[in-house]
Structure formats: C-alpha cells, structure tokens
Amino acid sequence: MALIALGVTGGIGAYKAVEVVRGLQKRGHDVVAVMTHSATKFVGAVTFEAITRRRVITDQFETGTNSDIEHIALASTIDLLIVAPATANVIGKLANGIADDF
Numbered sequence: 001m002a003l004i005a006l007g008v009t010g011g012i013g014a015y016k017a018v019e020v021v022r023g024l025q026k027r028g029h030d031v032v033a034v035m036t037h038s039a040t041k042f043v044g045a046v047t048f049e050a051i052t053r054r055r056v057i058t059d060q061f062e063t064g065t066n067s068d069i070e071h072i073a074l075a076s077t078i079d080l081l082i083v084a085p086a087t088a089n090v091i092g093k094l095a096n097g098i099a100d101d102f
Helices: 012-026 045-052 070-075 088-095
Strands: 003-008 030-035 080-083
Touching: 003 012, 012 030, 012 045, 030 045
Parallel strands: 003 030, 003 080
Antiparallel strands: none
C-alpha cells in the first residue's frame, strides 16, 4: 500500500508511536521512522528498527547508501507523513517554519 514516514517527537507519548507503527502495518502499510533527538530519550531507535525492518533516521545530516541526504531523499519517496506524538513544541515549530530539530 503506502510508504508512511512516522515522525516521532520527544514527548512521553513517544512509546505509543510503536503501537501506531503496528496499526499501520496491520493495514498493509510500510513504515519508516524519523525521530527527533528528544524522542530517542523516551524510546530507542532500535525499537523502531526492529518492528519496521528499516533504518531509523535520527540525524538530519546522515547520508544514505547513495550519498543523498537521507531525510531529503525520503521526502521524495513517501506517500504520507504522520507526526506522533505531536508535542506543542513541534507543532509551534512546524507552524512557524522552524526546522532546528528534526
């Protein structure tokens, strides 16, 4: 079906994002996780790697296998972006075009 990027932000609800991945997978979707630095303090990237079977993007400067900036290359391939949990901090940043924490 769809390739969905799940943006996991640093709130206590980050652990519930694992359930979101499972629900999307049950509906036939492929999921890739993108985590802010703060999110990794609540749930480890390895957890998402295990359930998605995909590398988790945690650094905006990581390069993929073909030297593309990974998060930019991902933007051209996904069908949908879901941000969960969407903390007030991240909602404010998105509303104002601030992209200092991925």
